[in-house]
Amino acid sequence: MPASSASPSAQSINTQTGRPPMWTKSAQRKMTRLYVYTTLPLDIIVKLVHSRSPDSAPGVDSANKKLNSLLDKEPRWLHPRDEIDMGRRVTQLSNSPVRLTFAAEAAFDHQCLSPGATPVKMEASTSPLPLDASPFSTGAGAISAGQSPYVHHTPSGYPSAGTSPGLQVNTGSCADYPGHGGVFSSFLRRTTCLSSSTDRTTGSYHRVLSGYSEPYIQTVKRLVRRFTAPLASRSSIAPKSAGATTQPQWLDDDDGPRTFEGGPHPLPGDFLNLDMYIQQQLCHAPRETHAQRRCLCFNQFEGYVSRWATIHGLTTIAHRLLESGPTRSDVAGRDSSGNTVLHFLAARGSLETLLHALQTDICNPILNARNTGGQTFLHVIKRREMQKLDLLCQLLRLLSMRAFNIYARDIYGRNFFHLLHMEGLCPEAMQYISYRYDVEAYNKRDAFGIMPAGQPAPLSGQELRELDSVDRDWMDWEQTPSVLCPAFSPAPSSDPAIHKQAQLLANARLARLMPTLEDADGGNGLHSLAMSTLSHGSMAQKCRADRSGQEQPVRRQHNVDKLVDSCSTRLEFRHSLAAGILEAGADPNHYDINGNTPLMAFAAELPEEDDYKTGPKILDLLIEHGADVHARNRAGETALHIAVRCGRKLAVKTLVRHGANVHARDADSRSVLDVADIKMMSCRDEDPGDYAHYEACRAWLSSIKGLAVQKPTVLDEWGRA
Incomplete structure (x- = not known):
């Protein structure tokens, strides 16, 4: 979004010799933060943002115009409805490893650069080293551009004060506040390590926020002084390229995620093999994801319910199903991600077992059922079973008489023919299996660029x-x-x-x-x-x-x-x-x-x-x-x-x-x-x-x-x- 003409450039801010601008970049960011995280009316927000120079503070009309330039027209829906809404927003903010890291750095910088008690810490008003800039290039505990921003956590699960050497820790808890913090208790508790000896002093916050509770005031204070914008340093980001470009920026974004190597993982069908992943350590996640304990091997499955596969192994019901097939009472069951008994038999049984289960009408009500990943039971058939072409063709013929939607696509756009293609079946086998089906219906490109029947010729x-x-x-x-x-x-x-x-x-x-x-x-x-x-x-x-x-x-x-x-x-x-x-x-x-x-x-x-x-x-x-x-x-x-x-x-x-x-x-x-x-x-200061x-x-x-x-x-x- 083009910068407003009312907002001076970064260079003019640093070289200003006359009257300072009403809306510095720092003031704009503070106003944004207070508007989207607190219930404060705009006039109070303006007073807080400009509390160091109240006489030169802009009016509400100016603030409204600036807010519209930052958040576009009619931004009122972004404002918290009440303190319950506000409490949830700031609680999730305090759960962010990135924001806690930068908040700790801001607290450390604040004590180093302004040891005396000040009403409001300016984010980046005129300093050549803005306090809300990322600690990429300076300060103890600085983070390199490629380093993970996740902070160290103590056994209690809260961020360690050691993330900012020299930080003066306030050991008081939210219980010090009347009402024990209420909806802000989690935020105040998790950010206790960010507070300083000046947090309980009176000053501009208490004056401007007279009538608000102490937990509310402390929450606002930490939002302004600690949860500053986690901007990258100016030298760490290359300037935006000038001139024309044919590639949209979002398609070539350094902050975008990596693409999956091999198949996407996990999907709900994978949970049918949960015991194998955990007990046999069959991890399909990238090494980095596994090292950061963010794969299935370390995920907590508390509350995940399955009648068939658990982290401890197959259940008694699962063994019965594999031996003798399902009964009518089994058909209604689903696990927490929507897998049915047919999904289980396809993932853990043989094609013979699956065929036996489908030869009766018991499973007709769930024939086209999908899990939360959009997978039918055909999507989760064991890969080695797909090599049994005679049985596979029998299964497909049976399904063609049962109104089964073989063209159903999962959340990655893959139907059953994509999975056959991935198995590397010879062209003759693929043609034999697919000749009776509508090629235009199944030959859809998936998220990984695969078209089972190949790319059609373009028009001349x-x-x-x-x-x-x-x-x-x-x-x-x-x-x-x-x-x-x-x-x-x-x-x-x-x-x-x-x-x-x-x-x-x-x-x-x-x-x-x-x-x-x-x-x-x-x-x-x-x-x-x-x-x-x-x-x-x-x-x-x-x-x-x-x-x-x-x-x-x-x-x-x-x-x-x-x-x-x-x-x-x-x-x-x-x-x-x-x-x-x-x-x-x-x-x-x-x-x-x-x-x-x-x-x-x-x-x-x-x-x-x-x-x-x-x-x-x-x-x-x-x-x-x-x-x-x-x-x-x-x-x-x-x-x-x-x-x-x-x-x-x-x-x-x-x-x-x-x-x-x-x-x-x-x-x-x-x-x-x-x-x-x-x-x-990755946002730049300007x-x-x-x-x-x-x-x-x-x-x-x-x-x-x-x-x-x-x-x-x-x-x-x-x-x-």
Whole structure:
């Protein structure tokens, strides 16, 4: 988001010789933090942020304008509703290893740099070494850029004061406060090691917050003075590249998770082999994940219920099932992640056992049942059993007579034919098995780029031109910006970004006539539409270049003020295009070659600066047409992960409203709150808007509406709702 003209650059802050700015970068971050984590009204927030210079504090109107520039229009839904909501948000904040580490550093720096009692510690007002900057490059206990930010924990589970050498620890507990802290007790207890001898002194906090309880005041004080923005040092982050680029930043994000090596793990089907993973130490997780004790070997399965497989081995019921098959009383049973008795027999039994169970009608009611990972029982068949081709064909023939959906896809877009492909069956065997099935139905690209029957041949240039001609005769495209709505084969632009945008929009148009058409990145028309730029103003913002290729500042001129993608007319146009593409039959769960679905692309790309209603309606439209909010990419990310990684607050809210799993973890076992923390660490001091978006995403997700937790358990992530 472009910096507001009211906010001076980082250079001007440090070289200012006249009147200081009303809204320093530090003041903007403090206001954001207090707004999304506390119930304080804005006028009180302004008084706290400017308590060192109350006479020159800006008014509420100025604060509202600044808040809208940081959090976009109508940010009131981000504000905690009551103290219960506030308490949950700050509790989850105190559960963050990243934020505790930086809070401890801030406390240590505060004592070193300002040993006397001061009303409010300024985050980064004019100091060349801001106190809220990351301790990457200075101070005891500094963290290297590649080092894990997780702090040491004592046996009690609370962070050790040793994370900040020299920190003066307040050994008092929340019981010192009237009411024992109430909803803030967990936050105050977990952050006791961050308090100093000045925490109980009177001063500006008590004056401004007169009438608030002591736990409330201490919570606010620690939010301002300790939980400062975990910004990376200026030297640790390369500056943003200037000029045009054809690759969206979210597709090439250093803060993104690694991709899975081999198959994704874990999935609910893996829990049917839980005893083998734990007792025989058959860990499929990467070595780093295992070393950090974040794999199945060390996960706590308290509360996880299974009638068949536990961490101690197979149950008596499981042995009976493997020996004599299921009875009608077995059919109703499910484990905590939705696995049925058929899932168990497929995962632990032989094909003979499975065939025997299916030859009666006992299992018909659960034939198409899926677990919370979208897996049918065919998805979890033991790999070596798939080599028994005669029995496998018998099983498939039997299922074809029972209305079984063999095209069902799991959360990674894989159907049964993807698993056969992964087994490395010879082409003749694959053809023999699949010839009776609809190739267009099963030959879908999954998150890992696999198409069981191979990539179909692309349309020729002549076929594309014919489609383009028909499309232009069929629809009126006068409302589309002419520079961004070219013929399919326009004269090549000298700017690769503009040429790329022209291709994307052309593909989005043609998708209404041929919904299976793919662009160069394997995306369908919905992907292309999500990535398309529909206005001159937004194209200039993306490219930041003039005709000579030199970088230009992003300014809104009076004649193009409304010609940006975030305005209502452009978003409504995008909505109408999406509706047309979906009605034509485009797959809302199609994966491109990067392993992302259209919902993920829209969650990353939809602008939120101006019109705050139409963007969510586009996501609503996709989901109403079948887009899966639980689908994951090859790095284990859901659309919600990506929305958080891109700081898209409205997308986060919309996805959660549609049932997105706030406890999902990516391939690096990172929760959505972890992702927000990591992104804040990469924010630069001169980008308070970026920080505000990530902090807002984190705060709302941890609210009584979002209900996210810092460290989801297996049951949190994969348990049935």
